[in-house]
Amino acid sequence: xxxxxxxxxxxxxxxxxxxxxxxxxxxxxxxxxxxxxxxxxxxxxxxxxxxxxxxxxxxxxxxxxxxxxxxxxxxxxxxxxxxxxxxxxxxxxxxxxxxxxxxxxxxxxxxxxxxxxxxxxxxxxxxxxxxxxxxxxxxxxxxxxxxxxxxxxxxxxxxxxxxxxxxxxxxxxxxxxxxxxxxxxxxxxxxxxxxxxxxxxxxxxxxxxxxxxxxxxxxxxxxxxxxxxxxxxxxxxxxxxxxxxxxxxxxxxxxxxxxxxxxxxxxxxxxxxxxxxxxxxxxxxxxxxxxxxxxxxxxxxxxxxx
DNA sequence: CAGAGCACCTGTGGGC
DNA sequence: TGCCCACAGGTGCTCT
Numbered sequence: 001x002x003x004x005x006x007x008x009x010x011x012x013x014x015x016x017x018x019x020x021x022x023x024x025x026x027x028x029x030x031x032x033x034x035x036x037x038x039x040x041x042x043x044x045x046x047x048x049x050x051x052x053x054x055x056x057x058x059x060x061x062x063x064x065x066x067x068x069x070x071x072x073x074x075x076x077x078x079x080x081x082x083x084x085x086x087x088x089x090x091x092x093x094x095x096x097x098x099x100x101x102x103x104x105x106x107x108x109x110x111x112x113x114x115x116x117x118x119x120x121x122x123x124x125x126x127x128x129x130x131x132x133x134x135x136x137x138x139x140x141x142x143x144x145x146x147x148x149x150x151x152x153x154x155x156x157x158x159x160x161x162x163x164x165x166x167x168x169x170x171x172x173x174x175x176x177x178x179x180x181x182x183x184x185x186x187x188x189x190x191x192x193x194x195x196x197x198x199x200x201x202x203x204x205x206x207x208x209x210x211x212x213x214x215x216x217x218x219x220x221x222x223x224x225x226x227x228x229x230x231x232x233x234x235x236x237x238x239x240x241x242x243x244x245x246x247x248x249x250x251x252x253x254x255x256x257x258x259x260x261x262x263x264x265x266x267x268x269x270x271x272x273x274x275x276x277x278x279x280x281x282x283x284x285x286x287x288x289x290x291x292x293x294x295x296x297x298x299x300x301x302x303x304x305x306x
Numbered sequence: 307c308a309g310a311g312c313a314c315c316t317g318t319g320g321g322c
Numbered sequence: 323t324g325c326c327c328a329c330a331g332g333t334g335c336t337c338t
Contacts, residue, residue: 003331032314059332076332078316097316116315118332160308169333176331225331226318245331266310268329313335320328
C-alpha cells in the first residue's frame, strides 16, 4: 500500500499522540517483523525512553527517542499503524494480523497491524546509524534537493527505463506504483522510455507532475484501494482523483483514447499510449496476460477531449 | 549496470 | 458453487 502520501498521512495522524510519551514495552511481536534484531533487543534499548519526534524518510516512519535512538516502521503493502483506542470498531481488524503493539506512557497503545506480514520494525541505536540508513535513499521529492538541475543531470546518467528508475528508492525517495503512473501520465512520458532520452522540457514537466500528485494526495490523506486506513479507519480521499491508475479500459481523461494496462518492471502499469507515446526502440514485451485490456470493445472509440 | 524472476505473506476476484 | 491461479500499494536477493 503506502507510498509517500500515505506514510505521511499516518505520520501526521499519529504525531500528536506519541510525541512526549515514553515507551513502556513492546508486546505481541511477531518475531520475523523485526529486521536485524529481536523484540528483546528493542525492549532493552528503548523501554523508558521518551519519544521526541515522529519523522518520515522515504516510506519509513521513524520514532525518534530522546537519546537519538530510533525505531523505524515500514508498512510495506498492508501495514497499518494506529492508536488502539481509535480503532475499536474497525471491522477488518483481526488479532491474527497484529505484528506488534507499542505500549506508551499514559496508557496509550499503538498497534502495528499487517495482513500480509511484510511490514518491518528496525532498531537504530544512534544518529550515526540513522545517517547510514538515510543515505541509502535519493532526495525527498518535496524538498529542495529534488531540484530541476538535480533531476536533469541524474536522468541523463541513467539508461534505465524511467518507471523502474522512479520506483528505485535509492534514486528518488517515496514514489511507488500509483504515483509513478500518475506522474508519467501527467507529464506525457511513456514508462518504457529510457531516462537519458527524456528531453529538458519533459524533465521539467515530470518534476512538476511528481510534486503535484504527491502534494495533492497528501492533502487528500492519500489513496485507498484495498485497505489503506489511518486513525479510526479513515480512508484516503485521493482515490477519486486518480487520473490513470486503475483506469484501464476507460477513456483517457485527456484525449479519450482507451487507457491500457501493461507490465513494466513486473508491476501493473497504466498508460495512455496516445498521450504517452511509446519510445521508438522500446521492446513490445508486455505480456498482458489475463487482464487483457482488449476489454472486448471495438478498439477505436472516438476521442473525447475533456 | 540493467532487467527478470522469485521470495516474503495473505486475501480477493476472475475464469472456468 | 467451488477450485485454481493471477494479482495486489514494496523491497531485496540471485542470476543472466
